[in-house]
Amino acid sequence: MPTIEDVAKLAGVSIATVSRVINGSGYVSERTRYRVWKAIEELGYRPEISAKILASKGKLFHAYIFASKRILSPLQTSGILGEFYGVIIKAIEENCEKLGIKVELKFLEEFSKYTDTDGYIFVGGDVTREFIREAKSEKKPFVLVDHYIPGERVDCVISDGYDGAVYATNYLISRGFKKIVHIHGPLQPYGFKMRYDGYKDAMEKAGLMPRFYECDDTEEGTRKIVDIMLNSYGIPEAIFTSNDSIAFWVIKRLKEHGLKIPDDVSVVGFDDIVDAENFDPPLTTLRVFKYEMGCVACKRLHELLTKVNPHPLRTLVFTQFVKRKSTK
Template identity: 30%
Template sequence: MKPAPNRATMRDVAALAGVSVQTVSRVLNNSGPASEATRRQVEDAAAMLKYEVNLAARALASKQSKTTGLLVTGEIRHGVARLFSALESELAARGRHIVIATSPTDNPSSLRRAISYLHGTNPDGLVVLARTSNILPVIAAKAQVPCAVVIAGRHETNRVSTVSIDQYDGAIAASQYIFDIGCSAPVYLTGDLRWQDAQVRLRGFQTVCTANDTEADWLIGDSWSSASGYAMGEELLSRGLPDAIVAGNDDIAIGAMHALYKAGVRIPDDVSVVGFDDIPQAKFQNPSLTTVRQDFTALGRTALEELDRIIAGEPRRHRQLPTELVIRKSTRPRPW
């Protein structure tokens, strides 16, 4: 067996570049001034030697890891992926690193293992993307560093900061809009009710139906997918069409629309359809999809702002961001 090659050190980079170790440190850590020529020399030498920054050593030396842990619970879907991208971009702009752990379920032992793994990377703090509020007690008890939890709904706790987009208000806006354009018998197609998001959005629809003296009618989906939306669309065709569909997310709306198209149903002439999320495909549907927009970039930035506050010793709190109803061609006023 061949011996493992020695890992290049900062001293090796300095020797090859013809500069001091201190200069290499300033350039590679972006921690001080250096001329463009010197910076290029150091970066070229580091590339030739395949030098990699030892984050663990840096953390021990500085007592700051410049690392944020990210814990994702449940499956990776559109909102989670968009939020991860926003967090990664924001952390990169701050010169920080991100380490990820996942817990496919809310099982306490799975959560504890994921948190223990993140603790082992010596993070300055954790951001948790939570599927349900069930995990909050585990996070509060297990997390040994400041923690901000991104979760639907409002959850008062003095152990962690929580951050959310006001999905309840978004669901109310979408549902009330359906009544405002003259629809009187809407049906709601839920997302995966194991998610707090799905529960909150359904509750918003139910609230609006009650306010409009209408009995709330909904179908329960088995996931957040277009396939689930398609199956629910077929069920609607078999039992009789409503005058409007409010969907748990855009993927569900798109799946239901496809089922209706195949049956010759005209959208929005026969049925108006509203989604939730404003995924990139929403505006390119035919017709384009009326939906509720969530600003995931702002959500990621707010989560990190709250984490910074806790690290600085400030009180934990709850932050909630607004949604925006985006009206497109999948809805239209009904004739009176």
Template identity: 45%
Template sequence: MKKITINEVAKVANVSIATVSRVINGDPKVLDSTRKKVLKVVQELGYSSEPYAKRLALKKDLRIGVVVSSRIKGLIEDSTDEFYNVILRSIYKHKNRERCKIEECLPEDLPTKEFDGIIILGSELKRNVLKDILSSGEPVVLVDHYEPGLDIDSIVTDGYGGAIKAVNYLLMKGMKRIVHIHGPLERFGFKNRFDGYIAAMEKAGYIPKAYEANDVIGDMGTLVRYILATYGKPDGIFVSNDYMAMKVIEGLKSNDLRVPDDISVIGFDDIIAAELFDPPLTTVKTFKIEMGYLAMERLLDKIFKESVHPVRISLFSELVIRKSTR
């Protein structure tokens, strides 16, 4: 049975969430007509006020769930994925606008949890899982993912525009044979960047050539050798994240190719390791701290405001030129 939320009571009664809370907790300042209307809706919907409204009235912590896939959870726990760790730290840092208690969990754990709002981190959860989470009635915000056709707020990077910036830079440097190495295209970020690469190459009148790789692949040497054998030596390679880009450079080195003298390489994300790599990696910067901050701001708006229409917030990216491009 679907759990009725304070948001639904407020919507049906055509009042704010704060007003519902005040009615339930006996605030004498509420108009009698408003009180009767809200209590009628509470009764009709069968809303239980204990978990949420009393926390608002008593100023107790809001409970925020950060939902991740098992793979991303593992990367966060052993600190091997800077991208999601930075976003997560930003969520924790900016939780203090309201008193919040944050808990990370897997989607399968949600039926045993009670949250006032949910942030879903990453693009690995299937559409049916997202629909189940949305149907709970809790406020939900997606980070680093957008699901067309579902009314969920999303905070994403403009990967499409960022890819165009990267490819256009290589084109401006006189390169024509530019290939793209990307992760699984069912994931929003990779597909967005792939589409930008294709658009930039076709607009310039060149034939795009893209290769899919597992974004956690340990040895890019095999893929590099395959590209060299089937396509020949490219002028430049645009890679859909920095981790893969650094492995591509290692793969090129193992095939006796120099970066950037023989082939230029551009990554995406601008993780700290990109600047420290040899050679320092030219990349497209994503604003990870801002993504975490906006996710919390948007979620709190959805929890407290009377009516917040779902939106997709797309943050511009920025090309950072270093030594992996000539």
């Protein structure tokens, strides 16, 4: 039976750090948290949540976490590490348990089958207006994470993509770049739309012409868009992408065209997933505080379940610019 000492040794951290990760007490960096989670998974360690902690929360609740098959299927195959939504879901699972909310993970596409619960947390941009209205009809509290639907006044927790995009674009402009391109995924998800708007507004405010290219958020689609950009626009001085995965694919394709990063083109991503730090070159990006978003969503659901502050809230979590070697 693995112990907390075994977890600490495998993760290369102290026992106190493992304890902070398990109990959600004190600050632990996201990358250190990954290492602890990985060690827990590899060893099959099952931390015990103190019964008295749960008992102190009073009534116990049950909730479902809903995310699309597009999000959940890769997570079920590859685990939590390196996955944007994997971190958010892990945070929800850990923190709901501490608040006395038992959660189960379900496919969004099967929502109508699983309404026999106290509340819901919807994760990701695949949640449509129709899902929200169906959830409203159930008259049970719910929270959206990493998504917002204008006009639907429901509780949601999102990263401030607009502010992050403005900061990143202004950073590139301050370095003397003028030919700055934005390559983004489909704009239906609110997160991508906010980043698009932030880039566009920052460019226009600086008196520069925005230039955008939309890909389908896949490697093959991104490669095609890079080719189209180079043929129609030429070589930009800098590229700002709507997430880190797109940035990776852009850099790979630019290298295949013989371009050097950042000597020929600077590239900025968005999200700061685990692989960003270890990419070649290490990626300059905007860090989204994914674990914190999951924590806030849990606390908000608990407030709704206990009828505290029932008026809907839209909570924005600021990003942080992380300078690495993919930009001059």
